[in-house]
Amino acid sequence: MKKIYIVATPIGNLEDITIRALxxxxxxxxxxxxxxxxxxxxxxYYGIKGKRLIxxxxxxxxxxxxxxxxxxxxxKEVALxxxxxxxxxxxxxxxxxxxxxxxxxxxxxxxGPSALTTAxxxxxxxxxxxxxxxxxxxxxxxxxxxxxxxxxxGLPIVFFVPSSRIREFLGLLCEKYPHxxxxxxxxxxxxxxxxxxxxxxxxxxxxxxxxxxxxxx
Numbered sequence: 001m002k003k004i005y006i007v008a009t010p011i012g013n014l015e016d017i018t019i020r021a022l023x024x025x026x027x028x029x030x031x032x033x034x035x036x037x038x039x040x041x042x043x044x045y046y047g048i049k050g051k052r053l054i055x056x057x058x059x060x061x062x063x064x065x066x067x068x069x070x071x072x073x074x075x076k077e078v079a080l081x082x083x084x085x086x087x088x089x090x091x092x093x094x095x096x097x098x099x100x101x102x103x104x105x106x107x108x109x110x111x112g113p114s115a116l117t118t119a120x121x122x123x124x125x126x127x128x129x130x131x132x133x134x135x136x137x138x139x140x141x142x143x144x145x146x147x148x149x150x151x152x153x154g155l156p157i158v159f160f161v162p163s164s165r166i167r168e169f170l171g172l173l174c175e176k177y178p179h180x181x182x183x184x185x186x187x188x189x190x191x192x193x194x195x196x197x198x199x200x201x202x203x204x205x206x207x208x209x210x211x212x213x214x215x216x217x
Contacts, residue, residue, distance in 0.1 A: 001106045002072045005079040006097065008086040008112030011210075013047045018112045020107045022046055027075040030135060032068065034092060035083050057081070058092045079110075086114045089147035090134035090160050116158060119185040119212040123141045123195045127214065136165065140172050147177065151217040161191045161211040173200035173215065181216040189213065 005024045010016040026048055027030065034041045036053040043051060056064050071078055079086050081094060087093030097107050120127050131150050136143050136159050150157055161169050166184070173180060178201050186194040187209035196203050205211075 001104065003106040003108055004068070004072065004096075004100060005077075005108050005110055006087050006093065007079050007081045007110040007113065009042060009081050009084060010189070011084040011113045011115050011118065012187065012193075013017055014042055015112050017042075017046075017188055018110070021110050021112050022048075024079055024110055025051070028079040030054060030071060030076055030078045032064070032078065032096075033083070034079040035064075036162070039081060051089060056092055056096070059096045061092045062099075067094060068096065068100065069103060069105075075129075079185055084113070084115070086112065087115060089116065102210075113189075113212070115160065115185075115188055115212050118188050119158070119183075119214065122195065123183055123214055125156060125181060125183055125216050127156050130159045130214075135160045135162070136169060140168060141192050143169065143172055144176060147173075147215070147217070153179075154217065156214050156216045159213045159215065161213050162209050163209055163211065166205060166207055166211050166213075169213065170203055170205075177215075177217070183214040183216075184211040184212075186210075 007021050007024055030052045031039060034055050034057050036055055041055060080093055082091035082093060088097055101107055116132060133146060137146060173182060178199060182200050182203060183197040184203055184205055186205055192209060196205060
């Protein structure tokens with residue numbers, strides 16, 4: 001059976017990668033990735049050379065399926081990675097996995113880093129059950145709608161928040177939900193890693209890096 005490897009890669013610290021993931025990246029012919037330049041750094045760090053990198057993003061993911069099928073039919077070994085963490089977790093990959101499985105392709109998970117599980121593992125709030133939303137919606141109104149939709153469940157909600165919108169997001173929580181507890185995880189696994197918890201009106205963070213935010217409703 002033809003197969004494709006779905007490989008988790010570091011979310012920041014390049015040393016956070018499994019031995020199995022490295023072995024897969026060494027043996028495959030082609031690596032599907034969001035940003036070839038980013039992944040060249042990872043490959044170079046581990047001395048992996050001679051790989052063909054093909055750019056696959058959310059914009060061209062659906063249109064890439066036929067081309068990927070052709071590569072697999074030619075006998076090429078293929079791996080799919082996202083810019084960081086695990087593919088298909090608020091990153092491209094879901095469409096490719098579903099469509100290839102429909103065509104009889106075996107999708108082999110190579111587990112590893114994830115910003116979601118990394119944040120939960122060091123959360124000062126108890127998180128035995130939670131709701132994972134992923135990246136916040138594009139408008140403040142839609143963000144508020146999401147919080148309203150889920151708050152009755154009484155479970156922490158985990159969001160991914162771009163650096164350009166972290167203050168906007170905390171501002172909304174401060175205005176509408178000042179008594180919700182919040183934990184902000186900034187630049188996990190990186191030199192400037194920071195974890196800040198409290199009520200939304202109290203939290204100040206620099207608009208730099210990637211953020212995971214847990215909101216306890």
